Amino acid sequence: MPELTLMVADPSGLHARPAARFVQAAARFESRIVIRYGDREADAKSLIALLGLTIRPSSEITLSAVGPDADAALSTLSAELSPYVGQVG
Numbered sequence: 001m002p003e004l005t006l007m008v009a010d011p012s013g014l015h016a017r018p019a020a021r022f023v024q025a026a027a028r029f030e031s032r033i034v035i036r037y038g039d040r041e042a043d044a045k046s047l048i049a050l051l052g053l054t055i056r057p058s059s060e061i062t063l064s065a066v067g068p069d070a071d072a073a074l075s076t077l078s079a080e081l082s083p084y085v086g087q088v089g
Helices: 016-026 047-052 070-081
Strands: 003-008 032-037 040-043 060-066 085-087
Touching: 003 070, 016 047, 016 070, 032 070, 040 047, 060 070, 070 085
Parallel strands: none
Antiparallel strands: 003 060, 003 085, 032 040, 032 060
16 A cells, blocks of 8 residues: 655645645545544545644645555645645655
8 A cells, every 4th residue: 555644834734725626636536545644534535524634734644545546646646735745755
């Protein structure tokens, strides 16, 4: 299962506008995509679930994907979030 850890750099955290763009991008993939923040996780294709994580600035998040297009999904989603995050590992 491919995984990517990112640090939220935006001073507003992962707020509604980038979260909505992220969810729209995630919906294009067949793979199951999960975003983890602390000990909680959410379906990356659900805006309500993603906003429910309340991701704050300077927080580490982890994206993981399982499915036939998992690698492409993570690559696309990290690019979608690039204005708001920095890659950790």
